[in-house]
Amino acid sequence: MKNTSLIATAVASLALLPNVAHAWNYQGHVTVAQIAYQNLDTAARTQVDVLAAKAYQSMPEDIQQKMDSFEGASQFAKLAMVPDLIRKIPAEDIWVQMGETIPASLNQWDEKETGAWHYINQAYPATSQCDFIHVPNIKLVASYLFDDFKQNPQAASMMFMSHVAGDSHQPMHSISQSLSKNTCVTDLGANKHTLDVPQKDLHHLWDSGMGLLDTEHNINDFATDLQLAYPSTTMTLGKTADVDLWVTESYQLADFGYSVAIDAKPSESYYSKGTELVKQRLTQAGYRLADELNSALVKK
Numbered sequence: 001m002k003n004t005s006l007i008a009t010a011v012a013s014l015a016l017l018p019n020v021a022h023a024w025n026y027q028g029h030v031t032v033a034q035i036a037y038q039n040l041d042t043a044a045r046t047q048v049d050v051l052a053a054k055a056y057q058s059m060p061e062d063i064q065q066k067m068d069s070f071e072g073a074s075q076f077a078k079l080a081m082v083p084d085l086i087r088k089i090p091a092e093d094i095w096v097q098m099g100e101t102i103p104a105s106l107n108q109w110d111e112k113e114t115g116a117w118h119y120i121n122q123a124y125p126a127t128s129q130c131d132f133i134h135v136p137n138i139k140l141v142a143s144y145l146f147d148d149f150k151q152n153p154q155a156a157s158m159m160f161m162s163h164v165a166g167d168s169h170q171p172m173h174s175i176s177q178s179l180s181k182n183t184c185v186t187d188l189g190a191n192k193h194t195l196d197v198p199q200k201d202l203h204h205l206w207d208s209g210m211g212l213l214d215t216e217h218n219i220n221d222f223a224t225d226l227q228l229a230y231p232s233t234t235m236t237l238g239k240t241a242d243v244d245l246w247v248t249e250s251y252q253l254a255d256f257g258y259s260v261a262i263d264a265k266p267s268e269s270y271y272s273k274g275t276e277l278v279k280q281r282l283t284q285a286g287y288r289l290a291d292e293l294n295s296a297l298v299k300k
Helices: 005-015 025-038 042-060 063-066 075-079 093-096 139-150 155-167 200-205 220-229 244-252 268-296
Strands: 122-124 176-177
Touching: 025 075, 025 155, 025 200, 025 220, 042 093, 042 155, 042 268, 063 075, 075 155, 093 155, 122 244, 139 155, 139 244, 139 268, 155 268, 200 268, 220 268, 244 268
Parallel strands: 122 176
Antiparallel strands: none
């Protein structure tokens, strides 16, 4: 019997929380996954479609409605936004919801919810003596997800792979600065770096793609346009599933990201450069996710 009450309750609870961070916001995650979908091999796409349909059918109606609100997106792409809605659900229950078994590597920690899977707060600047890194974190989770998916492709694993591929390319999900010069007080990935912007803080400014992702797009068209602007042949993609590289690249954007002072209004040049970086990172994440899926499903 399909039990959707747990997920539905978690979604309702999450909606009541103030200013919850969602990397790239929902539309950004769906866009990353749609770029990946457009770059899948025929055989991989067939398998992805089967897994995506299975995951969709396991969701309560309210999540299905949220997924269906994205015009032009494949069902696979829509699935990428779901992990932000279910952070408070124990990971094992998410796999069970889909009739699957969670990989042991992802169920080894005392912390059973998935909120910490979305980020790694590496202290900035590099000279900082602070240690904000939490276990589990996105580097561990992304690596374990891919390693298991190669051996045992599951819908829940695919859903989280799609999501963390996007998160790892959002700079503020790889960085944390201390709010104090004398002690280590994390700004929670710039969530506490307040700004004079509609998004309220630096983290959410980047989540919104400098406002780009606050505007509704036809997802398929948007994904296509990004690839035309940033062809895969012009981008560094690296080895398959090299999340260390992805996170390092995000961290390297910290100098620019934090160049706007607390409580300030970003300059036009900040918005301009930031928007270009957002477009590049979204597109790069999509290509890399496609590479993961094509590689993992090649012999299945």
